[in-house]
Amino acid sequence: MITEGKFSKGTPCKECPLRPLPLFRSFEAEEIAFVSRFKIGELVFDSNAMILAEGEESEHLFTVLSGWGFRYKMLDDGRRQIMNYVMPGDIVGLQGTLMGEMQHSIESLSPVVLCVFQRSKLAELYRCHPELAYDLTWIAAREERMLDENLLSIGRRSALERAAYLIAFLYQRAASLELFRSGWSVIPITQQHVADTLGLSLVHTNKTLKKLAARGLLRWAEKGCDVHDIDGLLAVAGWDGLCEPKRPLI
Amino acid sequence: MITEGKFSKGTPCKECPLRPLPLFRSFEAEEIAFVSRFKIGELVFDSNAMILAEGEESEHLFTVLSGWGFRYKMLDDGRRQIMNYVMPGDIVGLQGTLMGEMQHSIESLSPVVLCVFQRSKLAELYRCHPELAYDLTWIAAREERMLDENLLSIGRRSALERAAYLIAFLYQRAASLELFRSGWSVIPITQQHVADTLGLSLVHTNKTLKKLAARGLLRWAEKGCDVHDIDGLLAVAGWDGLCEPKRPLI
DNA sequence: CGTCCAATTGACGAGACTCAAGCCAGGTGG
DNA sequence: CCACCTGGCTTGAGTCTCGTCAATTGGACG
Numbered sequence: 399m400i401t402e403g404k405f406s407k408g409t410p411c412k413e414c415p416l417r418p419l420p421l422f423r424s425f426e427a428e429e430i431a432f433v434s435r436f437k438i439g440e441l442v443f444d445s446n447a448m449i450l451a452e453g454e455e456s457e458h459l460f461t462v463l464s465g466w467g468f469r470y471k472m473l474d475d476g477r478r479q480i481m482n483y484v485m486p487g488d489i490v491g492l493q494g495t496l497m498g499e500m501q502h503s504i505e506s507l508s509p510v511v512l513c514v515f516q517r518s519k520l521a522e523l524y525r526c527h528p529e530l531a532y533d534l535t536w537i538a539a540r541e542e543r544m545l546d547e548n549l550l551s552i553g554r555r556s557a558l559e560r561a562a563y564l565i566a567f568l569y570q571r572a573a574s575l576e577l578f579r580s581g582w583s584v585i586p587i588t589q590q591h592v593a594d595t596l597g598l599s600l601v602h603t604n605k606t607l608k609k610l611a612a613r614g615l616l617r618w619a620e621k622g623c624d625v626h627d628i629d630g631l632l633a634v635a636g637w638d639g640l641c642e643p644k645r646p647l648i
Numbered sequence: 649m650i651t652e653g654k655f656s657k658g659t660p661c662k663e664c665p666l667r668p669l670p671l672f673r674s675f676e677a678e679e680i681a682f683v684s685r686f687k688i689g690e691l692v693f694d695s696n697a698m699i700l701a702e703g704e705e706s707e708h709l710f711t712v713l714s715g716w717g718f719r720y721k722m723l724d725d726g727r728r729q730i731m732n733y734v735m736p737g738d739i740v741g742l743q744g745t746l747m748g749e750m751q752h753s754i755e756s757l758s759p760v761v762l763c764v765f766q767r768s769k770l771a772e773l774y775r776c777h778p779e780l781a782y783d784l785t786w787i788a789a790r791e792e793r794m795l796d797e798n799l800l801s802i803g804r805r806s807a808l809e810r811a812a813y814l815i816a817f818l819y820q821r822a823a824s825l826e827l828f829r830s831g832w833s834v835i836p837i838t839q840q841h842v843a844d845t846l847g848l849s850l851v852h853t854n855k856t857l858k859k860l861a862a863r864g865l866l867r868w869a870e871k872g873c874d875v876h877d878i879d880g881l882l883a884v885a886g887w888d889g890l891c892e893p894k895r896p897l898i
Numbered sequence: 899c900g901t902c903c904a905a906t907t908g909a910c911g912a913g914a915c916t917c918a919a920g921c922c923a924g925g926t927g928g
Numbered sequence: 929c930c931a932c933c934t935g936g937c938t939t940g941a942g943t944c945t946c947g948t949c950a951a952t953t954g955g956a957c958g
Binding site: 471473474475477478479481492493496497498501502521524525528529531532534535536538539540541542543545546547548549550552553554555594595596597636643 | 721723724725727728729731742743746747748751752771774775778779781782784785786788789790791792793795796797798800802803804805844845846847893
Binding site: 806807848849850851852855856870 | 949
């Protein structure tokens, strides 16, 4: 379960596989040059590894280069709530970097590669690269927006709507990152993850997902959820779908 | 219900009544001078006024100078979820400023005064005042942290725990702003607000609050919730309480 | 004195939880 | 190669939390 990440030098930012995606805004050569100096290497994790733990003081700031993970908190008695999922391009450890101690944990759902940034250079980023500083705030505001949607879902949607919303949400985020190019559109989570995201029990989550499957909207596959009918899911959730403008990337 | 705010010139930032509070970090004269130029006036709202509406393009950025409000989203059929509450020192409209359209609405719970900032000067803030830019990111991260706690609560705590958590949370935030100096510690919300925050029905919320009242932890007063035993509430919620370091203020 | 809003209360049903088994695939060790 | 184990999915039964409906109270206000 808990694995230390392996450190390596990694790819230079100039050749970053994410930047060319249409999802991300374009970058000045100067910005990329700074980010290159900001980045001190990469960390590689297996599936089901603890990437960051609540209470930890994260020395660094990270960007997800590849893979899936999830961000969660736990109560003392073991109840777990998943707050959000992390995917390529997402920033990880910002809270810890800004405010000291991490208030949540992050685990991987698949092999994950993180870009590691030097915390001490953060001040330089704010001083010398206001556009990137702005981007950091923007990314924090984006996370807030996702949390708002999630909260709306858990607080006010029925179990069926919630489940449909979650799967549609994850599908759309992954699709916009072109993670499904291989033909398969499988989201690498277990039903326990779904339950802990939706605030439901595992048993009831299972029965709810069955209903969505019975309508032909999805199928539970070997290693996750296979989406069959994204429009159907959106309709059940009563959700317009993700509408993301071009995103920055640190 | 819906009221247009009234605009006025307002107090100069040098004499801001919030800054001297021990809760906020100290500021350089230069920073205050910039913020003074950044601020273009004040907006005053009555109780129960719509401060910002979902879908609106907010022309400006705001800081709450005084009063209480709440931030919420609605589903098409009228179900409402309150995401968080806004209190003095909180920034309002950042999402709208950064990303265009507002994705949530804000209403006042009491008379509210907002400081109005010129959106067009935001770039200058990032260019010339990296510490303030950093503060903006910090504040966004703080909001995220509150949302995380809230999500944990709604997803995984029982109705009684949730209610205790919410009241304790609001009480502590208000106390740290010294809003209760007058002797009264009344949180100006209705049970409908509590219900819409906790994701419960009004009836069940009422019964839950009665249980807390029966234990002597609070009392429902004329115009809100009167906290009697904050430690008792924290204990029921299984929560350590707010632990906030010195905060920035824009 | 009526009206309105918020709080309250009781009755009843639906949705969600817990408990308890069973199933199936993949991995491991003999 | 097979027996065993484990993790994740499935299912049924019984219980309880929580939602809905409906009616009432009580204070504030005109």
